[in-house]
Amino acid sequence: MLFGFIALYMFLTLAIGVLASTLVKNSKDYLLAGRSLPLYMATFVSFATWFGSETVLGASSVMAQEGLIGVVEDPFGAALCLILIGLFFAKPLYRMNLLTIGDFYRFVYGRRVEVVASFMIVASYFGWIAAQMVAIGIVLHIVLGVPQEFGVLLGFSVVLFYTFLGGMWAVSLTDFVQTLMIIVGLLAVLYEVSSGFSQLVPTLMSQPQEYYRLLPEPTLKDILLYISAWITIGLGSIPQQDVFQRVMSTRSERVAVLSSILAGLMYLTVALIPLMLAVFARVKYPDLLEKDPQLLLPTMVLEHASLPVKVLFLGALLSAIMSTASAAVLAPASVLSENLFRPLWSSLSDRGFLWLTRLCVLLISLISLGFALSGESIYHLVGSSSALSLVSLFVPLVAGLYFKGSNPHSAIVSMVLGFSSWAVLEYLLHSEFALLVGLSSSLLSYILVSLIWKLIGLKSS
Numbered sequence: 001m002l003f004g005f006i007a008l009y010m011f012l013t014l015a016i017g018v019l020a021s022t023l024v025k026n027s028k029d030y031l032l033a034g035r036s037l038p039l040y041m042a043t044f045v046s047f048a049t050w051f052g053s054e055t056v057l058g059a060s061s062v063m064a065q066e067g068l069i070g071v072v073e074d075p076f077g078a079a080l081c082l083i084l085i086g087l088f089f090a091k092p093l094y095r096m097n098l099l100t101i102g103d104f105y106r107f108v109y110g111r112r113v114e115v116v117a118s119f120m121i122v123a124s125y126f127g128w129i130a131a132q133m134v135a136i137g138i139v140l141h142i143v144l145g146v147p148q149e150f151g152v153l154l155g156f157s158v159v160l161f162y163t164f165l166g167g168m169w170a171v172s173l174t175d176f177v178q179t180l181m182i183i184v185g186l187l188a189v190l191y192e193v194s195s196g197f198s199q200l201v202p203t204l205m206s207q208p209q210e211y212y213r214l215l216p217e218p219t220l221k222d223i224l225l226y227i228s229a230w231i232t233i234g235l236g237s238i239p240q241q242d243v244f245q246r247v248m249s250t251r252s253e254r255v256a257v258l259s260s261i262l263a264g265l266m267y268l269t270v271a272l273i274p275l276m277l278a279v280f281a282r283v284k285y286p287d288l289l290e291k292d293p294q295l296l297l298p299t300m301v302l303e304h305a306s307l308p309v310k311v312l313f314l315g316a317l318l319s320a321i322m323s324t325a326s327a328a329v330l331a332p333a334s335v336l337s338e339n340l341f342r343p344l345w346s347s348l349s350d351r352g353f354l355w356l357t358r359l360c361v362l363l364i365s366l367i368s369l370g371f372a373l374s375g376e377s378i379y380h381l382v383g384s385s386s387a388l389s390l391v392s393l394f395v396p397l398v399a400g401l402y403f404k405g406s407n408p409h410s411a412i413v414s415m416v417l418g419f420s421s422w423a424v425l426e427y428l429l430h431s432e433f434a435l436l437v438g439l440s441s442s443l444l445s446y447i448l449v450s451l452i453w454k455l456i457g458l459k460s461s
Contacts, residue, residue, distance in 0.1 A: 002143050005311050009318055010158050013174060017162020020170035027354045030167030031099060031334050032249045039259055041176055042250045045327075046263035047270070048175035049242055050078055051182060052324025055271050056317055057135055060278035061293035067211040068275075072226065075271030077234035082264030085238055090247045090256040092401050101244040101397075102339030108400035109408040111343075116415050117393060118339040121241055124388040125332040125364070130371030132159075132325035137372070139317055142298045152372050159325045160365045164358050168249055171326045178319030185316025186273040189301055192309045193280050204279055221432075228435045235439075236390030239397040241331035329368070333360035391422040391438030395446050410449040418442025 024030045037045065054074055062070040098104055102121060106114035136155025137148040144151075162170045194200040216226035237243060243260075250256040274297065281296035284304070301313045337357040342348060348356065395418065396411040422438025425431040 002310060002314065005314065006140070006143065006318070009315060010154075013158060013322065014161055016174050016177070017165045017170045020162070020166025020173050023169045024165075024167055024354070027350050027357065028099070029169060030354055030357060031330075031338075032245065033168040033172050035249060036251050037172060037249045037255070037259075038251060039255045039262075041172060042246060042255055042259035043262045043266065044179040045172050045175040045249070046082060046243075046246045046259055047266045048179045048182070048319070048323035049171075049246065049327040050082070050237075050263075050267060050324065051179075051270065051320050052132055052135070054131055056186075056274045056320050057138065057294050057297065058131070059271070060274040060281070060297050063275045063278040064282040064293055064296050067207075067213065069213050069216070069226075071275060072214070072229040073232050075268055075275075077230050077232060078237070079264045079268035079271070080230065080234040081237045081243075082260050082267060084234070085243055085247070086257050086260030086262075086264065089238060089401070090260050091253055093244060093247055094250070094253045094256045098244075098248065100335050100338045101239060101241045102335045104244075104400065105396065105411070106339070108406060109396070109411045113396070113408045113411045113415075114339055116412055117396070118335050120389065120392045120415060120419065121239075121335045122332040122340075122364070124240065124386070124393075125242075125328055126368050126371050128386075129325060129328045129364070129368035130374070132321050132328065133369060133372035135321045136318070136325075138294060139298065139314065139321070142295065142302065143314065149373060152369070155322070155325070156365060156369050156372070159322055159329060160362065163326045163329050163365075164361050167330060167357070168245065171323070171330055172249070174326065175323045178323040181312075181315045181319040183270060183316075185312040185314075185319070186270065186277075188309050188312040189305060189316075190273055190277060192305050193277065193300065200276070203283060204276065206283065207279060224436060225432060228433070231390065231439070232435060233386045235394055236386035236388075239389050239393035240386075241335050242327050245327075245331055245334065329361055329365055333357055333364045336360040336364065387422065387426070387435050387438075388419070391418040391435065391442055392416075394439070395442045399446060405450065405454065407450065407453050409453055410446045413449045414442045414446035417445045 023034075028034060055078075059071045059074050093104065096104065096107065098107065102114055102118040105117040133152045133156050134148075137151035140146055140151030140154060141148040146154075162174065166173070190200070191197060194203065216222035247256045247260065250259055277297055277300070281300040284300055285296055298317070301310060305313065334357060337353065337360040341356055341360070342353055345352075392415045395414050396406075399406050399410070418438050418441050421441040422434050425434035425437055431437070
């Protein structure tokens, strides 16, 4: 039964991809769904894009181990990001009428900054895409008993197929259906596991008060790490193409603003369900906390839920993973084709550009597949992706939108020094404060170079 459901689900997803391909008439249709998404669909698309494996499997496993303080980064930081985008970024970016976030850096700073920023943007997505592929492998391994690597390859093939064909239209149509599946599936699981919600409060209250602590200990180290958790995704995902793509795909400026804010509120609300389920799993399977906490939720559902609820949970889980994976693949492929490859062929037609973007979808997927087979955890893969964009792209984005006198020299130095300092501390010295140092380096170098350039300009005049 479960095998049949998964096969049917995959088939329907592929069918939607084929249907979406008929809506793609040009590159704007493929990249931005013709800038025609209404409020309800734009909200669902933004929600489903982010509600992925890191929310259902990653955050729930961390919640089971560490309590509420461990999941500040996601979902709380992620919800904050979507709300901030709606409040401060959606309107000015929508008015610029650009195709990718890489175009913003060219428009404000010039071609050299566009190239550097585009490399950073593309690189930041590999871990996120890989996390979704890993999650699909885990699900298929648990349900079907196939090797996890085979599950990764199967999920990779399905996501690649419909994203390759339909682009943003395929992402939007599948996300709309998948969002409904996510909400219904998770609520059904919570209802059954908690015996009709009657055991919900007693089970949640069975944990010590410290387990639900949301504020850090009053030490400098804990406070700094707490700030890092909030801003990793909270600020780090703002200058990313998937967010920009949803803003630019809406039918109006007002829809762009409202859909981001509503998606953030919706994300935070729905994301609480896996966290509550994690408490039930923690009570039922204390042994799994040490072995593989990412298997807590799937194990609990498969062993204790009825067949209809199992089907709904798998539908919700696969929906969350695949909606995020498709969006994460299309985003860097868009930047790679528009900002790095297209300028090399000035005479490229719109149809040629459309197929160039599709080939970039294939390239990004293959590279991400290598990351997926590396053995990293879902939560770590996603966190690293957002951290990269935060330390390199966030400061030039904010400065370019809100501060006059921005210049390309400040932007390039900010990107390079922010990324370099973070990478050295993160991967060579393994410092817990790599993110804050990287962001501080990016900000201070931007300000310093801007002041120096202003002084040079005053002296020369």
